Amino acid sequence: MAKRWTCVEAGCSWTVVTPDGESAVHAAQEHIATAHGSFELEEMIEDVLENVDDA
Numbered sequence: 001m002a003k004r005w006t007c008v009e010a011g012c013s014w015t016v017v018t019p020d021g022e023s024a025v026h027a028a029q030e031h032i033a034t035a036h037g038s039f040e041l042e043e044m045i046e047d048v049l050e051n052v053d054d055a
Contacts, residue, residue: 004050009036017052024049 003024007014014031018024028045032038 002052002054004052005045005048006050007031007035008048009038012036019054021046021049 002017002019003021004015004017005024005028007028009032012035014035016024016027016031018027025042025045029040029042032040
């Protein structure tokens, strides 16, 4: 099952769908670092991942 993560920073609605949780965490951390100059713990990202149907 694919995973979806949506950024919760104010004014940002960036969303990523990946084949698995590990890829979603990597994409989310990269987005947070480049777009917001910040960092989010892996566990915090994993806690809000949503399951989505595979494409």
